[in-house]
Amino acid sequence: MSRKGLLRWGGRLTTALTVAGLGLVLLPYFWMLSSSVKTGSEVFDLPIKWLPEAAQWGNYPDALSRGKFPTYFFNSAVVAFAVMAGNLVFCSMAGYGLSKFRFPWREACFRLILSTMMLPIEIILVPTFLVAREFGLVNNYGGLIVPLAVDAFGIFLMRQYIKDLPDSLIEAARLDGCGEFGIFWRIILPNCKPALGALALLTFRDNWDQFLWPLIVASKDTLKTFPLGLAQMEGIDSAAYHEIMAAAVVGMIPTALVFLLFQRAFVRGIALSGLKE
Template sequence: MTTLHQVPPTSPPLDPPPPAKTRNLAWRITRPVLTYTAMVVVALLVLVPFAWMLSSSLKRNNEVFTVPIQWIPDELRWSNFVDIWDRIPLAAYLGNSLFLSVTITLLQVLTGSFAAYGFAKVRFPGRNALFLMYIATIAVPWQAYMVPQYIMMQKMELTNTYWSIILLQAFGAFGVFLMRQYYMSIPDELCEAARIDGLNEYGIYWRIILPLSKPALASLALLTFVTTWNDYMGPFIYLTSNELWTVQLGLRSFVGQYDAEYAMIMTGAVLSVLPILLLFLLGQRYFIRGIATTGLKG
C-alpha cells in the first residue's frame, strides 16, 4: 500500500510595500539631510564675507586682494587693531554711536510698547482705523519726507545736534506693530481682572503687560539698536561736526582719506561690527522667542 507524503502548506509570499509608502519613507529620511545641508550652505554664504573681512584685518595692505584668497595670513598683524585708534578718533565715534543707539532704543521700546498697549487692550472709537493709518506709514519711503523733516529740524535749530536724530527716531510704527501683535496673544481676561481689582490702565501696562512681554521687548530693542548703530544717512544729513560723528561716518571719512590702506579699513569695519555681534549673541534667545511668538493672535 502506497503512503502519500503530505506536503506542508507554504505561506504566501509577502507583498512588496506600495510605491507610495516607499517614497514617503525615503522622503522622511532625506528631508532632514536636505534641510540641514541647505542651512549649512546659507550659513556659509552669510559668514564668508565676515570671515574675509576678519582675515583681511590681520594682513598687510598688499595681501588683502591676493588671488587665490589666503584665508590665514603668514604673519598675523595684530598691530592693526592698535594702530587704528591712532589714525582716527575711533573711541569717540564708537561712543557717539553707542549713545545714540542706547537712547533711541530706550525711547522706541517705551513709546512703542505704550502705544501698542492702547491699540491692543484699550477699547475706544476708531481704534482699528487709527492703527491701520499709523501702520500704513511704514509703506511710505523715507526719501519722500526726508526734505520736509530736514527743513523742520532746521527751523527748530536742531541740526548738527543729537536732538534731531533722537526726536525723529524715538517713535516707530514697526515697533508699535510688533508689540501690538505680541500683546494680542496675552488673554484679555488678565486686564479685565486687574480692572475689577481697581488697577488703572497705567498699572496694568506696567505691572502686568510689560513683565509678560520680555521676549517681544528684547526683539524690538535688538532690532532698533542694530538699525540705529548701522544708520548712515541720518547722521550724514544732520551731523556736520566731526566731534558728533558716529562710527559709520568716521569709517567713511577714513576710507576717503586712506583709500589704499585696505587692511586698516577692514580693521575698522571689524571693530564696528563686534558690538552688534556681541549684543546678538547675548540676546538671541529672547530675540528668537519674540519673533516666533509675535502674531499668534490678532
C-alpha cells in the first residue's frame, strides 16, 4: 500500500478507536439512565432492552421517598460546599504565603505540608476519629466538615499557580498602600481564577462523594451523606435496581453540573498548575 493510503487508514483507525473508547466510557452512564426509567422486571430482560417500552418517570419520586433522601442530599451539599469554601480560602492563603513571601523555615513548612499527601484518611482513620472525638466533632456537621477543610493538594496547586503571577502586581499594590490581606483578596484571588476553579471542582466532587469519613464520624441517620444513603438503600433492597439507578442519577447531577460549569477552568487549571515541581 502507498504511504498516503497507509496514513489515511491509520487516521480512520484512530477515529474508530476514539469512538469505540467513547462508547466504553459512556456505556455505564447510558445504562444507568435507561434503567432508571424501566420497570423493575424490565431491568434484566432478555433479549436486552436498551430502552424501556414506556419511560417510568415515577421511579424517581418512588426512589427518593425511600429513606431520607432529601436529608442525605442536603447533608452532602452542606459538606461539599463547606469543605470547598474552606479549601478555597485556606489553600489559596497558604499557597500565597508559601510562594510570594520569605520567612524562616518556609521550605520546611512547604515540605511538611506536602508530606501530608502521604496521609490519606484511610491510613490515619482510627486516630483521626479519636481526635475528632476529643474536639466534640462526632455526630454533628462540624465533624463532617472541619477535619476535611484543608488539603495539601490544594495548597500545592495554589502555590504552583500563584508562584507564576508577576511580583510587580503585588509590589504595585503594596506601594499604593494596600494592606497585605487586601492584596491577597483583591489582587491575588482575582488573578488565579483558573486554579481556584480547578480546586473548586475537585474538592466539590471529592466531598459530595465523602463516604468513609461520614461512615465513621456520623452514625445518625439525619447526618448521612448521599453516598451512605445510596449504599444503605442498596443494602436494604438490592433487587430494586430501577429505583437505585434513579437515585444514583439524581445524586450524579450536582457533580456533573459543577463539572460542566467549571470544566474549562478545570482542564486549564491542571495544565497551568505546572505538574513539574
